[in-house]
Amino acid sequence: MEFRFQSVRLLRDWVVLCAFLLVVLLFLRHWWLQRPAEAEEPKTLLPLDMATDSVDDMYAGCRSESVSMIELFGVFEWHANKPFSIAWSLVEKAAKKPVHKHLRDDHSTAVYLFTSYGPIRQNFSRALKTGKHEYSTNKFTFHYFYFYLTETIQVLNNNQTPCRTVYHRTWQYFDRNVMNAFVRFGALTWAVSSKQSFELDGNVSCFEIYTCFGADITHYSSRDQEGQVLIPTYEVFKVTRVLTDESWCNMVYNLQSTKIPKTDQNCKLFQSLRTFFDPSMKHVDGGNVVAVSACLLLIIMISLILIKHNQKCYVAVVLGWLLVIITVALLLG
Numbered sequence: 403m404e405f406r407f408q409s410v411r412l413l414r415d416w417v418v419l420c421a422f423l424l425v426v427l428l429f430l431r432h433w434w435l436q437r438p439a440e441a442e443e444p445k446t447l448l449p450l451d452m453a454t455d456s457v458d459d460m461y462a463g464c465r466s467e468s469v470s471m472i473e474l475f476g477v478f479e480w481h482a483n484k485p486f487s488i489a490w491s492l493v494e495k496a497a498k499k500p501v502h503k504h505l506r507d508d509h510s511t512a513v514y515l516f517t518s519y520g521p522i523r524q525n526f527s528r529a530l531k532t533g534k535h536e537y538s539t540n541k542f543t544f545h546y547f548y549f550y551l552t553e554t555i556q557v558l559n560n561n562q563t564p565c566r567t568v569y570h571r572t573w574q575y576f577d578r579n580v581m582n583a584f585v586r587f588g589a590l591t592w593a594v595s596s597k598q599s600f601e602l603d604g605n606v607s608c609f610e611i612y613t614c615f616g617a618d619i620t621h622y623s624s625r626d627q628e629g630q631v632l633i634p635t636y637e638v639f640k641v642t643r644v645l646t647d648e649s650w651c652n653m654v655y656n657l658q659s660t661k662i663p664k665t666d667q668n669c670k671l672f673q674s675l676r677t678f679f680d681p682s683m684k685h686v687d688g689g690n691v692v693a694v695s696a697c698l699l700l701i702i703m704i705s706l707i708l709i710k711h712n713q714k715c716y717v718a719v720v721l722g723w724l725l726v727i728i729t730v731a732l733l734l735g
Contacts, residue, residue: 450580450641450655453588457533457548457667458636464669465553471672476546483543489519498622504557510622512550513632517592518624527589530635537667538674545671551590555634558617565614565659568593568631571651573604578653580641585657586664588635591616595629597650608651613637614659636663 461468480487490511497514500506516523529536529544536542570593593599593611616633623630639657648654 447575447577450576450583450585452584452638452664453531453586453635454666455532455534456586456588456635457530457537457542458586458665459537459548459667459670460552460556460634460636460663460665461549461672462665462668464672465556468549468669468672472546472549475671478540479543479546482540485525486522486543486547489515489522493518493624496624501621502557502561505554508550509554509557512547513554513619513622514624515547516551516590516632517619517630523592530590531588534667538671548590551632552634554619554622555590555615555617555632558619559615562618565612565661566595566616566618566631568595568611568613568616568629568633569597569599570594570609570611571599571603571605572608573606576607576653576655578644580655581644583641584660585639585641586635586637587633590635591633593631593633594627595631596627599627605651607653607655608648609655609657611639611657612659613639614661615663634663636665638662638664 480490493515494507494511496518497507497511500510516526526544526547529542530548533542533544537545570591591611593609593613593616597608611633613631613633615637616631618630619632620628620630638660640660641655642658643654643656645654645656646652
């Protein structure tokens, strides 16, 4: 009888101990989740400005002319940027089929990749924010990715409600003294229509954004959440309010679209390549210009066909012939 009483008492003590440990664990979990928002603000804050070093080509007036050049750039970037090309290959079959006019598989694959691979998205964002002087050179290895994401935004925006309010949450600290300032994000910004956005998004600095150039990409995203919007690099916003200690975020910036884009690099890629070809052609007489132009066009078409059928290994050979033709054109001049 006494043994049974001691067993019951021991069991009761264990239950009390387990309950106490459970309460402690719950408290620690709650403290850990809240810790980033309550941490002391660092001395160095990220700027909120016009992101003057960012890539902001919007291809206005040269979109169709840029496509062929972008496809050829894509061949080189496929080899130069291995993490990107591997990730692209992995998601290509999982990407959703385009249902909007003027969009094709490359557009949907680009969006699916952007929304599914965090490391690729982070590297891409860093390249955009600092890539102004490397854009249109081989040092910038995201021309293909940037073009198809930007064109997707533009095509979808033309077929949707032009302006909407969305939310973007981060773990980062930004400058607070930006009231009435004009700002750009400097990278493609992924936002949602609800304050309670993605599970892993932060609560340190958040943005309530009224965007007029962003587009709803929900259909092509790898995430299931409704109301996903992608905002381009060239959209300009005015900071209308800066709020602290909101229930859903420690610091909230209210941004209002100016409805006027800011692009320092519009059509720069196309213009750079045209500048390269023009000196090669201007010394060639009329008959040879037609012949050389036809050959160039044929080689570009062959390259695009090879790319379309994933025969990228043969494109280098074709581009070698392109170099030979340009050399011959110069000699004939």
